[in-house]
Amino acid sequence: MTLNIHSVKKCYGTKNALNNFSAELTNGVYGLLGPNGSGKTTLINILVGLLEADGGEITYNGENVKKIRTQYIDKIGFLPQYPSFYKNFKAEQFLLYMCELKGIDKKFAHQRVDELLQMVNLSQERNKKIGSFSGGMKQRLGIAQAMLNDPEILILDEPTAGLDPVERVRFRNIISRLSENRIVLLATHIVSDIEYIANEVILLKEGKLVAQEKPQKLLKSIEGRVWQVEADETEMAEYVRNHIIGNVTFDNGKCNLRIISASKPSENAVSISPKLEDVFLDCFGEVNI
Amino acid sequence: MRLLRYEFRKLFCKKAVFICLALFLVINVYKISTLPERENITSYDEYFSGYDAVYDIVKGEMTEEKILFVVENYQELSALNEQNAFSNDPNENRFTRYDFGDYIVFMQFFNGMDYAYNYSTNMSGYINLAKENVDFFLERGNEYEASVNQQIVDIYGGRGISAYYDTYGFSEFFEYDFSSLLIILLLLLSLASSFTMESESGMDMLIKISKKGRQHTVMAKTGAFVLFGFFITVLFTAVDLIAFDIKFGLDGFFNPIYSIERYFTFTLNLSIFGYVMLSMVLKFIAFTVIGLFIMFCSSLFGSVVYSFGVGTFAVFGIILADGTTKLGASKFLALLNPLSLIANRYMLDTYSVVNIFDYPVLKIYVALIAMLIFAMVLIVGIMFAYSRRSIGTKKLSLKMFKLHTGGAVG
Numbered sequence: 130m131t132l133n134i135h136s137v138k139k140c141y142g143t144k145n146a147l148n149n150f151s152a153e154l155t156n157g158v159y160g161l162l163g164p165n166g167s168g169k170t171t172l173i174n175i176l177v178g179l180l181e182a183d184g185g186e187i188t189y190n191g192e193n194v195k196k197i198r199t200q201y202i203d204k205i206g207f208l209p210q211y212p213s214f215y216k217n218f219k220a221e222q223f224l225l226y227m228c229e230l231k232g233i234d235k236k237f238a239h240q241r242v243d244e245l246l247q248m249v250n251l252s253q254e255r256n257k258k259i260g261s262f263s264g265g266m267k268q269r270l271g272i273a274q275a276m277l278n279d280p281e282i283l284i285l286d287e288p289t290a291g292l293d294p295v296e297r298v299r300f301r302n303i304i305s306r307l308s309e310n311r312i313v314l315l316a317t318h319i320v321s322d323i324e325y326i327a328n329e330v331i332l333l334k335e336g337k338l339v340a341q342e343k344p345q346k347l348l349k350s351i352e353g354r355v356w357q358v359e360a361d362e363t364e365m366a367e368y369v370r371n372h373i374i375g376n377v378t379f380d381n382g383k384c385n386l387r388i389i390s391a392s393k394p395s396e397n398a399v400s401i402s403p404k405l406e407d408v409f410l411d412c413f414g415e416v417n418i
Numbered sequence: 419m420r421l422l423r424y425e426f427r428k429l430f431c432k433k434a435v436f437i438c439l440a441l442f443l444v445i446n447v448y449k450i451s452t453l454p455e456r457e458n459i460t461s462y463d464e465y466f467s468g469y470d471a472v473y474d475i476v477k478g479e480m481t482e483e484k485i486l487f488v489v490e491n492y493q494e495l496s497a498l499n500e501q502n503a504f505s506n507d508p509n510e511n512r513f514t515r516y517d518f519g520d521y522i523v524f525m526q527f528f529n530g531m532d533y534a535y536n537y538s539t540n541m542s543g544y545i546n547l548a549k550e551n552v553d554f555f556l557e558r559g560n561e562y563e564a565s566v567n568q569q570i571v572d573i574y575g576g577r578g579i580s581a582y583y584d585t586y587g588f589s590e591f592f593e594y595d596f597s598s599l600l601i602i603l604l605l606l607l608s609l610a611s612s613f614t615m616e617s618e619s620g621m622d623m624l625i626k627i628s629k630k631g632r633q634h635t636v637m638a639k640t641g642a643f644v645l646f647g648f649f650i651t652v653l654f655t656a657v658d659l660i661a662f663d664i665k666f667g668l669d670g671f672f673n674p675i676y677s678i679e680r681y682f683t684f685t686l687n688l689s690i691f692g693y694v695m696l697s698m699v700l701k702f703i704a705f706t707v708i709g710l711f712i713m714f715c716s717s718l719f720g721s722v723v724y725s726f727g728v729g730t731f732a733v734f735g736i737i738l739a740d741g742t743t744k745l746g747a748s749k750f751l752a753l754l755n756p757l758s759l760i761a762n763r764y765m766l767d768t769y770s771v772v773n774i775f776d777y778p779v780l781k782i783y784v785a786l787i788a789m790l791i792f793a794m795v796l797i798v799g800i801m802f803a804y805s806r807r808s809i810g811t812k813k814l815s816l817k818m819f820k821l822h823t824g825g826a827v828g
Contacts, residue, residue: 174623177623177627178627179623179626179627199629202627202628202629203629205627207623207624207627209620209623209624210620211620212619212620212621212624213618213619213620214619214620214621215428215615215619215621216619217427217428217431217432217433218427218428226424227624227628229420229421229424229630230421230624230625230628230629230630230631230635231628231629231630232628232629232630235420274624
């Protein structure tokens with residue numbers, strides 16, 4: 130299965146939200162990374178058919194999705210940003226409602242709901258009202274509803290925002306398990322989520338594709354450009370002015386800076402292994418702490 | 419069908435709706451209980467029991483025996499009245515224990531039975547005049563006026579009242595509109611969020627990308643509302659009937675509607691029960707149009723505050739417009755107001771038609787057709803507005819993101 134996005138454009142007034150964006154997605158998890166306002170949500174809304182692109186084309190297995198709209202929608206599972214669902218619905222009831230919306234046969238609906246509730250570890254809470262769910266439980270329920278139609282394309286928009294670390298890990302593991310036979314597009318600005326599970330990372334800036342690479346390759350591209358420097362407060366101000374700073378920690382009156390720089394920023398700078406977050410900062414940089 | 423069930427649950431199976439419904443029913447019953455009692459010239463316990471005793475004798479089919487009973491008693495008491503010979507002492511032979519009490523009781527039954535007995539004779543004067551008019555206008559080639567008069571003959575001809583019942587309770591029942599106001603308020607409270615709830619819960623996007631998302635969902639919501647609207651119309655009508663029966667007594671369900679003196683020239687040949695049912699259906703249609711309008715507002719906006727605000731403004735506009743149109747600004751415009759079907763008695767209590775292509779059409783039919791057209795237009799409008807409101811989701815995401823993080827979104 131291949132989802133091709135060819136030169137897709139979208140403008141809001143004079144602002145280009147997507148500018149000739151192209152990408153090819155096959156099986157696996159794709160991390161869609163970009164700062165706020167980079168066009169991630171716009172791209173997702175176009176992919177799921179909520180927004181009409183101003184130009185370009187999206188094909189699935191070679192066919193224009195506009196021409197196979199119903200079949201294409203049947204293949205999509207979608208979890209939007211910050212869904213709160215219906216507070217007065219119980220989890221099971223909500224999933225059965227979603228089955229009805231998705232046109233899933235009643236005969237299979239109950240079985241599918243059971244399977245998914247088990248998969249997202251909500252079997253015990255199936256008769257609890259969604260209003261009583263934590264953020265993490267809601268997101269797991271969201272994943273379950275997205276999986277009801279056993280989609281070939283699973284699109285998740287900021288699925289881990291607002292989750293505590295335990296829920297985030299749990300959520301990442303679920304996504305990993307789901308990625309075997311489908312395209313999973315995971316839009317986020319939480320880099321660590323992608324670092325662990327993405328097969329490829331799509332970097333988006335101002336509506337344009339910056340890179341589509343495997344995480345290892347991206348990490349390799351920045352090798353030798355991430356430094357650890359120990360500095361006092363005066364020196365720190367100097368570093369902040371002249372470099373992209375990834376992280377700062379304070380220890381016994383001294384501060385340790387993580388610096389992204391093509392050249393060695395100082396004599397005492399030590400080269401360290403890069404993380405995906407460093408790639409993110411390198412691409413979208415201009416960060417002063 | 420299952421989608422409709424889910425939509426019904428989403429829209430109406432809420433604590434707030436149950437509480438409002440219960441509260442409004444209580445308020446409605448209280449309001450009926452505080453309606454002014456029937457005006458009585460005299461009132462004491464024996465008077466009322468005497469009235470009931472006589473009513474038990476005379477109610478039902480008007481037989482010669484019953485008529486004689488009322489006429490003889492009334493004449494006897496009238497003669498005493500003329501002679502100023504009423505005794506102030508209790509009299510065990512009187513139904514109310516007093517001459518004066520019996521006189522008032524029999525006067526009421528005499529007048530009521532006189533109206534019923536002579537209805538046909540009194541009406542025949544109008545019918546004969548209408549028949550003459552038909553010939554008169556046909557001779558002069560005025561076919562429209564001839565049709566009008568022919569319609570009067572067709573509607574009012576052959577009418578008669580064969581049974582007597584005290585219909586005061588029904589007369590008051592048909593004048594009562596407060597429950598309709600409560601139903602409109604309930605619709606406003608429950609329907610203002612009918613579509614905004616989807617964007618506010620983040621479900622809008624999921625619904626719109628689902629197979630049965632757009633048109634199916636709109637139809638299911640509309641269907642759920644129609645069911646709820648019908649349920650509350652029937653419920654409030656039933657509660658009104660029970661409360662009025664307790665307060666005033668309702669009798670003569672199957673007597674003709676024109677047996678109520680106020681509806682002497684009522685334009686439809688129905689029983690009282692028939693009019694209760696018709697009025698309920700007409701109100702239900704009016705509530706449907708008003709409800710659809712509120713849903714339309716909800717489909718236009720992303721926030722319940724706006725849809726509730728605009729809906730409330732529109733409902734008050736409708737009420738105000740009904741008042742001004744009744745005052746005579748434009749009687750035709752009043753037909754286009756859903757309230758004309760709620761207070762349908764104003765269109766039905768006298769013969770009144772609209773000239774449509776030189777054919778007299780009863781106003782009630784014009785109003786009914788107008789409301790059905792409005793309902794269709796509103797359903798199409800909701801479908802269009804809801805399907806097109808996709809950009810709103812982007813704005814919502816932005817808004818929600820800002821709420822969560824204080825930033826912008828990608």
